[in-house]
Amino acid sequence: MGPWVDAHSHLADPRWDQGRDAAIQEAMSKGIGFFLQGGIGPEDWAAQIALQKRYPAQIGLCFGLHPYWVAAHDEDLCEIALDGLAIQLPQAMALGETGLDFRPHVMKDSRERQITLFEQQLELAEAAELPVVLHLVQAHDEALQIFDLWGVPKRQGIVHSFNASWPKAQDFLRRGLSLSVGGPVARPDNTKLHQAVKEMPLEFLLIETDSPDQPPARFKGERNPPGSLWDVAESIARLRKMTPVEILDITTANFHRLFGAHGTADSDHDRTRPAT
Ligand SMILES: [Zn+2]
Numbered sequence: 001m002g003p004w005v006d007a008h009s010h011l012a013d014p015r016w017d018q019g020r021d022a023a024i025q026e027a028m029s030k031g032i033g034f035f036l037q038g039g040i041g042p043e044d045w046a047a048q049i050a051l052q053k054r055y056p057a058q059i060g061l062c063f064g065l066h067p068y069w070v071a072a073h074d075e076d077l078c079e080i081a082l083d084g085l086a087i088q089l090p091q092a093m094a095l096g097e098t099g100l101d102f103r104p105h106v107m108k109d110s111r112e113r114q115i116t117l118f119e120q121q122l123e124l125a126e127a128a129e130l131p132v133v134l135h136l137v138q139a140h141d142e143a144l145q146i147f148d149l150w151g152v153p154k155r156q157g158i159v160h161s162f163n164a165s166w167p168k169a170q171d172f173l174r175r176g177l178s179l180s181v182g183g184p185v186a187r188p189d190n191t192k193l194h195q196a197v198k199e200m201p202l203e204f205l206l207i208e209t210d211s212p213d214q215p216p217a218r219f220k221g222e223r224n225p226p227g228s229l230w231d232v233a234e235s236i237a238r239l240r241k242m243t244p245v246e247i248l249d250i251t252t253a254n255f256h257r258l259f260g261a262h263g264t265a266d267s268d269h270d271r272t273r274p275a276t
Contacts, residue, residue: 003033
């Protein structure tokens with residue numbers, strides 16, 4: 001099986017304007033050949049579309065209003081962007097990133113706005129029959145309340161960069177969500193996440209780099225290259241007493257099951273999927 005899938009990265013990010021092709025090619029030379037993006041806001045969606053023109057078989061489009069973007073824009077601009085999202089969404093494989101980030105330096109005055117935009121995007125994902133890519137930081141309880149009130153969209157989705165305990169993992173798994181694990185699993189002292197990764201059913205596990213963010217220790221202070229998906233696979237393989245290739249195969253199969261075109265009549269999705 002292959003090419004393997006990085007379930008979450010930002011390869012259209014301007015930080016990759018120097019060296020983007022080399023980074024993608026280096027990942028591809030290691031067998032990593034498909035990259036689902038994490039959407040931030042309108043400018044990023046346009047950048048993703050441009051990148052996908054260059055790499056039609058490698059880049060998966062994912063459009064959403066990230067909590068960072070929501071926190072940085074007022075209500076009127078958020079509503080305009082949401083209308084734009086509804087129009088652009090049919091080209092995407094998933095809606096995201098959406099969610100809540102209640103760290104004080106991110107949130108500032110945006111708590112209510114983040115909640116509103118999150119609920120509106122869950123509704124959009126349901127209507128568009130797309131899975132969601134969730135960004136949840138210091139807001140797990142609030143997110144669970146929203147899921148219990150509104151339900152998880154029927155195509156389900158992933159909690160991106162899941163980095164919490166086994167009991168928290170179960171809160172999401174019970175609601176039908178999968179967990180995408182990235183660089184934080186490589187930290188030797190991250191025992192909470194290690195336990196979650198050891199206990200969880202493998203069919204709900206995906207892996208990601210979040211490139212260019214969250215570099216593993218050997219890239220400290222640098223951009224995280226998409227080829228570092230291997231580091232994530234190696235860390236998880238050690239925890240599960242399996243091989244990195246087994247982890248890459250399983251998580252790639254999980255990705256296709258979750259984000260594949262099944263359940264939608266839109267054949268456009270097929271174009272954006274890697275050959276298997
Ligand atoms: Zn991200």
